[in-house]
Amino acid sequence: MTSRLRSDEWYAGDDRNAYIHRAWMRRGVPQSAFEGRxxxxxxxxxxxxxxxxxxxxxxxxxxxxxxxxxxxxxxxxxxxxxxxxxxxxxxxxxxxxxxxxxxxxxxxxxxxxxxxxxxxxxxxxxxxxxxxxxxxxxxxxxxxxxxxGTFRGVPLGCGTDVWRLSEEVRAGTLSERDFRRSESSMIxxxxxxxxxxxxxxxxxxxxxxxxxxxxxxxxxxxxxxxxxxxxxxxxxxxxxxxxxxxxxxxxxxxxxxxxxxxxxxxxxxxxxxxxxxxxxxxxxxxxxxxxxxxxxxxxxxxxxxxxxxxxxxxxxxxxxxxxxxxxxxxxxxxxxxxxxxxxxxxxxLDDARIWDPEVIAPRDAPLLPAAGISVLHGSLAPGGAIIKPAAASPHLLQHRGRAVVFDSVEDFRARIDDPDLEVDASSVLVLRGCGPRGYPGMPEVANLPLPRKLLEQGVRDMVRICDGRMSGTAYGTVVLHVTPEAAAGGPLAVVRTGDWISLDVRARRLDLEVPAEELAAREPSRATVDGFASPRRGWERLYVDHVMQADTGADLDFLVGASGSEVSRESH
Incomplete structure (x- = not known):
C-alpha cells in the first residue's frame, strides 16, 4: 500500500475533524478500516x-x-x-x-x-x-x-428490430397486435x-x-x-x-x-x-x-x-x-x-481465437473491406458531419436530391405521413433544430421514419440529414451530427424545401447547391427559430448557454480539461 492515502486527509490524526470523520463512518466498521486501507x-x-x-x-x-x-x-x-x-x-x-x-x-x-x-x-x-x-x-x-430473444423463431435485436418492425406496421405488412406481442420476446x-x-x-x-x-x-x-x-x-x-x-x-x-x-x-x-x-x-x-x-x-x-x-x-x-x-x-x-x-x-491478444467465423469474420474475408465512420465536409456542414457506411444503402452513398425540410421533431411528426407531402424516393429528408443547443441535448432522431406513402411503395431507405444523433441500434443512409447545428447559425438553418443537396461519401462531401451569396443573404424562418430550445432556468439553461458543438464532443465549455482530485477547502 502507499504510505499516504488521499483518504488519510479525512481520517488520520487526533484532531476534531478526524474524530468526526471516523466516528460518523464507524457504524460497525472496525478501527482497521481507517488505518492505511x-x-x-x-x-x-x-x-x-x-x-x-x-x-x-x-x-x-x-x-x-x-x-x-x-x-x-x-x-x-x-x-x-x-x-x-x-x-x-x-x-x-x-x-x-x-x-x-x-x-x-x-x-x-x-x-x-x-x-x-x-x-x-x-x-x-x-x-x-x-x-x-x-x-x-x-x-x-x-x-x-x-x-x-426470438419472435416467431427469428432472433430479435433490441432497438434495431423496433425500427424495422415499426416501419412494417406503418407499411401495413405487420399487424399492431403482433407488433405488441414482440415486446416481451425482444427484452x-x-x-x-x-x-x-x-x-x-x-x-x-x-x-x-x-x-x-x-x-x-x-x-x-x-x-x-x-x-x-x-x-x-x-x-x-x-x-x-x-x-x-x-x-x-x-x-x-x-x-x-x-x-x-x-x-x-x-x-x-x-x-x-x-x-x-x-x-x-x-x-x-x-x-x-x-x-x-x-x-x-x-x-x-x-x-x-x-x-x-x-x-x-x-x-x-x-x-x-x-x-x-x-x-x-x-x-x-x-x-x-x-x-x-x-x-x-x-x-x-495472443490466446484469442475466432470460434465462429460467421459472427467474427477473419481479416482476410471481412464483411466489408473498409467500414469506419466517414467524416463529411461541404457547404452544408462546414464543421463536419458523419455517416456510418456499414449501416447505409450502397446505392445512396452517392446521391443528389431535392430537400424536404422539417423545422422540428414536432413539425416532422405532423407532416411526414401527409399524403399531399411533395416527396419521392429521390428526396432528401432534412430535420433541423436537433443539435446540442437546439433541442436541447441532441436527441436520437436522425434516423427519420420514412413517409408512409413511400413505405407502401416498397421504399425502405432514403438519404436523411440532421444535426441530431442516431441510435446505435439504427440503420439507414443517415447523415448526422451536422456542425454547426442550425441553432448555432449553421447553414442547416437556412436550407429550404426544394433546394438541391448532393451527398458523396467517397469524396467526403455534403453540399447544398445554393450560391454562396444567396446562402449568406438568407435568414432562418420564424418557424425554424421558434423550434429552437429557449429554457429559462435550471440545468437546461446552463446546458444551452455552455454546450459545445458535436465536433468537439458536446461537453460544456467549462468542463473541458482535468481538474484533479484536490478539494479547494477543508471541512470545518
Whole structure:
C-alpha cells in the first residue's frame, strides 16, 4: 500500500475533524478500516428507471467482495442514472450533468480509487468523463448485454428490430397486435441492448481504451462470469491505488487510436464519436473529428452484428469475444497503449481465437473491406458531419436530391405521413433544430421514419440529414451530427424545401447547391427559430448557454480539461 492515502486527509490524526470523520463512518466498521486501507468508491448507476442497469447492485456486490478481499474498504456511491429509453427529452441532455455530479462527489469524498459500474448508453461515457477529470485510480465494469430473444423463431435485436418492425406496421405488412406481442420476446433478460448499439459499443470501446479488465466487455449480463470478473476488478482497484495508476498515466493518444480502430472493426455506434471526443477533451488529449476518418475509415468490418449484420452480442461472446476481433486487426493497433492492468492491450491478444467465423469474420474475408465512420465536409456542414457506411444503402452513398425540410421533431411528426407531402424516393429528408443547443441535448432522431406513402411503395431507405444523433441500434443512409447545428447559425438553418443537396461519401462531401451569396443573404424562418430550445432556468439553461458543438464532443465549455482530485477547502 502507499504510505499516504488521499483518504488519510479525512481520517488520520487526533484532531476534531478526524474524530468526526471516523466516528460518523464507524457504524460497525472496525478501527482497521481507517488505518492505511484504500477507500474504494463503487460508482453505481443502478436504477429501476434505468432497466438496462437494474442488475448492477448484484454486480456491485461482487466488486465489494473483491475490494475487501484485497484489503480495501468498499463504499457504495450511487451515481446519476440515465435510462436511454425513458429519460426526456433525451438522455444526452443529462450526460454532462451525470459526469459533473460524479466528478464532484469523487473529489468531495474521502476515496482513494473508484470502480465505475455502467451499462446503458450514456452511463459509461459519463462515468469515464468524470474519472478522467478527477483523475483518481479508476476502472470500469460494463453491465453487459441481454440474452438473445426470438419472435416467431427469428432472433430479435433490441432497438434495431423496433425500427424495422415499426416501419412494417406503418407499411401495413405487420399487424399492431403482433407488433405488441414482440415486446416481451425482444427484452428477454437483464442487461443492455444486445445489438451493436451505443451501450455495447461503449463497453467495448472502454476496453479498447484500456479502462476495462481485458476480456470482460461484452460478457452477457446474466452470465456468472460477469460476477467473477467484477470480483477481480474489485481486487484490481486496490492494486491501482497502491500503484497510483490513474487514468492520466495510461490513457494516451495511442489509447484513442486503438479505440477508433476497434470502433470500425466492430461496426460500432456513431455515438461513440461524440463520447470519445468528450473523454479526450477531459484528458487534454488532442483528438479531432478528422481522426475518426483518418484512422478508422479503411479498417475492415469484422463483426456481423445488427444493425450492420445478422447476429447479436451473445453470439459475439461465444464466437470468441472482443479480444478475438482485436487480434485480427492487431497490426493496426498501437502496441504502446497500456491498460488499467499496467500491461499493453496487445499483450492480451495472443490466446484469442475466432470460434465462429460467421459472427467474427477473419481479416482476410471481412464483411466489408473498409467500414469506419466517414467524416463529411461541404457547404452544408462546414464543421463536419458523419455517416456510418456499414449501416447505409450502397446505392445512396452517392446521391443528389431535392430537400424536404422539417423545422422540428414536432413539425416532422405532423407532416411526414401527409399524403399531399411533395416527396419521392429521390428526396432528401432534412430535420433541423436537433443539435446540442437546439433541442436541447441532441436527441436520437436522425434516423427519420420514412413517409408512409413511400413505405407502401416498397421504399425502405432514403438519404436523411440532421444535426441530431442516431441510435446505435439504427440503420439507414443517415447523415448526422451536422456542425454547426442550425441553432448555432449553421447553414442547416437556412436550407429550404426544394433546394438541391448532393451527398458523396467517397469524396467526403455534403453540399447544398445554393450560391454562396444567396446562402449568406438568407435568414432562418420564424418557424425554424421558434423550434429552437429557449429554457429559462435550471440545468437546461446552463446546458444551452455552455454546450459545445458535436465536433468537439458536446461537453460544456467549462468542463473541458482535468481538474484533479484536490478539494479547494477543508471541512470545518
Amino acid at each position: 484504500p477507500q474504494i468508491a463503487i460508482a453505481n448507476t443502478a436504477s429501476d428507471l434505468t432497466p438496462c442497469n437494474a442488475h448492477l447492485d448484484e454486480v456491485g456486490g461482487s466488486v465489494r467482495n473483491g475490494v475487501y478481499e484485497a484489503g480495501g474498504i468498499p463504499l457504495d456511491l450511487p451515481a446519476v442514472s440515465l435510462g436511454e429509453t425513458l429519460v426526456r427529452p433525451t438522455a444526452m441532455l443529462w450526460r454532462n450533468l451525470a459526469a459533473m455530479a460524479t466528478e464532484e462527489m469523487l473529489r468531495a469524498n474521502p476515496v482513494d480509487g473508484v470502480v465505475l459500474l455502467g451499462g446503458c448508453d450514456k452511463t459509461i461515457p459519463a462515468l469515464v468523463m468524470a474519472a478522467a477529470s478527477v483523475d483518481l485510480p479508476a476502472v470500469v465494469v460494463p453491465g453487459g448485454p441481454m440474452l438473445n 428477454r433478460s437483464r442487461g443492455h441492448c444486445n445489438t451493436m448499439g451505443t451501450a455495447s459499443t461503449m463497453a467495448l470501446v472502454a476496453e479498447a481504451l484500456g479502462l476495462v479488465m481485458p476480456g470482460l466487455a461484452g460478457t452477457p449480463a446474466p452470465d456468472s462470469r460477469l460476477l467473477e470478473a467484477a470480483h477481480g476488478t474489485g481486487r484490481l482497484a486496490v492494486e491501482l491505488v497502491a500503484s497510483d495508476r490513474r487514468p492520466s498515466t495510461f490513457l494516451t493518444e495511442a489509447s484513442f487510436r486503438n479505440a477508433i480502430v476497434a470502433l470500425a472493426a466492430i461496426g460500432g455506434s456513431t455515438n461513440a464519436v461524440v463520447h470519445l471526443l468528450a473523454i479526450a477533451g477531459r484528458l487534454g488529449i488532442d483528438l479531432e473529428l478528422a481522426d475518426f476518418d483518418r484512422i478508422g475509415a479503411e479498417v475492415p468490418l469484422l463483426v456481423n452484428l445488427q444493425p450492420a449484420g445478422r447476429f447479436l452480442m451473445e453470439d459475439l461472446h461465444r464466437a470468441g469475444g472482443f479480444l478475438a476481433v482485436l487480434r485480427e486487426v492487431r497490426d493496426l493497433l498501437d502496441p504502446t497503449a497500456l491498460t488499467v492492468t499496467g500491461h499493453p492491450l496487445v499483450s492480451y
